[in-house]
Amino acid sequence: MLATLAPRIERVAGKLPRRVFVLTSPEIWALWGGTFLESFREEPIVLFLPAGEKYKTIASVDKLLRQMVRAGGDRGSLLIAFGGGIVGDVGGFLAAIFMRGIRYVQVPTTFLSQVDSSVGGKTGVNLPEGKNLVGSFHHPLAVFADVDVLGTLPGRELRAGLMESVKAGIIRDRGLVRYMEENADAVLNRDTKALEKVIAASIRVKADVVNKDERESGLRMILNLGHTVGHAIEQVTKYKVLLHGEAVGWGMIAALYLGVKRRALTRDQAMRLERLVHRYADLPPLKLSVKRLAAATGADKKNVGGVRRFVLPMGIGNAGVVEDVTQAELEAAISYMLSHAKGPRH
Numbered sequence: 001m002l003a004t005l006a007p008r009i010e011r012v013a014g015k016l017p018r019r020v021f022v023l024t025s026p027e028i029w030a031l032w033g034g035t036f037l038e039s040f041r042e043e044p045i046v047l048f049l050p051a052g053e054k055y056k057t058i059a060s061v062d063k064l065l066r067q068m069v070r071a072g073g074d075r076g077s078l079l080i081a082f083g084g085g086i087v088g089d090v091g092g093f094l095a096a097i098f099m100r101g102i103r104y105v106q107v108p109t110t111f112l113s114q115v116d117s118s119v120g121g122k123t124g125v126n127l128p129e130g131k132n133l134v135g136s137f138h139h140p141l142a143v144f145a146d147v148d149v150l151g152t153l154p155g156r157e158l159r160a161g162l163m164e165s166v167k168a169g170i171i172r173d174r175g176l177v178r179y180m181e182e183n184a185d186a187v188l189n190r191d192t193k194a195l196e197k198v199i200a201a202s203i204r205v206k207a208d209v210v211n212k213d214e215r216e217s218g219l220r221m222i223l224n225l226g227h228t229v230g231h232a233i234e235q236v237t238k239y240k241v242l243l244h245g246e247a248v249g250w251g252m253i254a255a256l257y258l259g260v261k262r263r264a265l266t267r268d269q270a271m272r273l274e275r276l277v278h279r280y281a282d283l284p285p286l287k288l289s290v291k292r293l294a295a296a297t298g299a300d301k302k303n304v305g306g307v308r309r310f311v312l313p314m315g316i317g318n319a320g321v322v323e324d325v326t327q328a329e330l331e332a333a334i335s336y337m338l339s340h341a342k343g344p345r346h
């Protein structure tokens with residue numbers, strides 16, 4: 001697919017404009033730049049963003065915008081974000097604000113960006129005070145996800161990204177849960193058909209939820225299953241120990257525990273889902289204090305007006321949001337999570 005990108009983009013955007021920008025990272029370009037360029041008659045202008053959260057900043061955006069102006073970019077220009085979630089978020093934000101907004105497409109290259117971050121229109125950068133605190137909603141014209149590109153993705157990144165698919169199944173698609181249970185080997189061995197199936201189903205879940213609630217006033221919240229505790233883990237460990245998907249995996253285990261306590265799902269259902277999380281993620285054990293983690297959940301961006309929002313799984317393929325989780329319930333869920341590094345006890 002990557003080798004035929006240009007005509008595919010023209011099918012949705014019309015004839016390519018005079019200035020086409022590609023935002024990518026040096027590593028991804030070294031691996032896949034050759035294939036990327038195959039279908040372009042005229043070479044696009046390649047802009048580089050080094051890998052890592054520390055470059056997902058206003059300073060990078062400033063530098064890149066100026067490069068775009070100097071290279072002759074105008075309101076008709078098109079941007080292609082070719083990389084993982086960081087490139088996608090920064091590329092989308094550039095497209096949202098350059099000349100008050102230009103068209104762009106996403107060509108995601110990590111599992112996480114294929115199933116999650118490239119869909120839904122959220123773009124932006126970090127501040128020293130926190131992640132994703134500046135940004136804009138700006139939808140791409142299209143998302144082109146090539147499963148073959150995942151061939152070079154480190155295994156840990158793949159597994160972490162798969163947590164978003166497990167999440168999609170738990171909140172909205174019991175068929176996806178079953179498929180992931182029955183085809184774990186194929187998916188983890190990167191069998192193309194199996195990956196395509198999981199990716200397509202995960203995107204359907206996200207697109208469906210976002211279509212119904214783009215601005216996160218209600219339903220979109222359920223996409224944050226596992227994120228309240230997950231973000232707390234990331235914050236307490238200063239984003240240095242776990243990948244985002246791994247933190248979400250841990251957070252989902254806490255949420256499953258709470259779901260059982262609230263009788264939103266049965267113990268058997270929770271055990272089944274917990275096994276699925278552990279089947280896909282290789283979660284590094286956590287040695288953290290319950291109290292510290294519980295306190296850190298108060299800082300979650302999704303909390304509004306001091307109310308702590310929590311997404312609870314309700315059965316398999318359904319979820320809801322509760323706002324009345326007590327401190328004691330939260331601490332019990334976190335304790336359970338911290339004591340289950342090796343998966344559910346049978």
Ligand SMILES: NC(=O)c1ccc[n+]([C@@H]2O[C@H](COP(=O)([O-])OP(=O)(O)OC[C@H]3O[C@@H](n4cnc5c(N)ncnc54)[C@H](O)[C@@H]3O)[C@@H](O)[C@H]2O)c1
Nearest residue numbers: 027051084085086087109110112113116117122149152153
């Ligand atoms: N916009 C949204 O809705 C949304 C949703 C979820 C996450 N995000 C954001 O996404 C970001 C995380 O994205 P990510 O997990 O894709 O991480 P990432 O963009 O940091 O990529 C992970 C690593 O994999 C490398 N890489 C990418 N593709 C590769 C490939 N095909 N082969 C080999 N190496 C490759 C990258 O260079 C990088 O080192 C975070 O900043 C997060 O805030 C955004």
